[in-house]
Amino acid sequence: MEDTNEIHSMPRIGDIAPDFEASTTFGNLKLSDYGKDSWVILFSHPADFTPVCTTEMSGFAEEKKWFDDHNTKLMGLSIDSIHSHVAWVNNVKKNTGVLFDFPIIADLDMKVSKMYGMLQPGESETSAVRAVFFIDPKQKIRLIMYYPLNVGRNMDEIKRSLEALQTSDEHGVALPLNWKKNDKVIVPPPKTVQEMTERENSDLEMVDFYLAKKSL
Structure with missing residues (x-):
């Protein structure tokens, strides 16, 4: 069996x-x-x-x-x-x-x-x-x-996923919904109050302190 x-x-x-x-x-x-x-x-x-x-x-x-x-x-x-x-x-x-x-x-x-x-x-x-x-x-x-x-399968999604994985590895970032090459990426959220304060004074695109984007 x-x-x-x-x-x-x-x-x-x-x-x-x-x-x-x-x-x-x-x-x-x-x-x-x-x-x-x-x-x-x-x-x-x-x-x-x-x-x-x-x-x-x-x-x-x-x-x-x-x-x-x-x-x-x-x-x-x-x-x-x-x-x-x-x-x-x-x-x-x-x-x-x-x-x-x-x-x-x-x-x-x-x-x-x-x-x-x-x-x-x-x-x-x-x-x-x-x-x-x-x-x-x-x-x-x-x-x-x-x-x-x-x-x-969807070849565009396979290629997009591979580029996303490689981009995340290279730059230590996360990728938002529908991300594709040359789009803005998400910076990991702050883990301390000091990092939060530094983020608020940065030039990142801030949706809120926990959701910030940047261009690579």
Whole structure:
């Protein structure tokens, strides 16, 4: 009998990303080696040769240079064989000219899918849902997105989220609703009366003493 706890378990934000070695369209890869000194976006799709997945994988492929420029590597996954992956990559390239120039994990034994909680039995017991894991250069999971089988992801939101995480890390700030690059950021609230007084006399954009914005 299948261990349902294994299927339902999933890493949480702030956890170290579970490491694994897997067969991919770029050969055998180990996550910790692949993501050394860079961000990794690990994302799953339900199946090869399916329409929504094709649009999503093509979207990642078309934005690969953007991700490269943001020190981020892509890694896809589905519960298909390596032969199916390669055939799909070839099919899409022949039909659209788009090459999936990043590794796609062949997760036939569902090892990685179970490790990352990508199998949601209420949705499907044999296909991974559309999960997205943002993993930083310290191998820590920073953001998780989940979508059902029949709804494609939003590439603009994936890119926005990555820029937000990287901006927050670099400048020690928080990002408000709908933040995008070049918008004002939120300065962490004061923790002492002295910091509060200093803030009131600063040139920050003050909504109130606890909510202050600035441009980077």
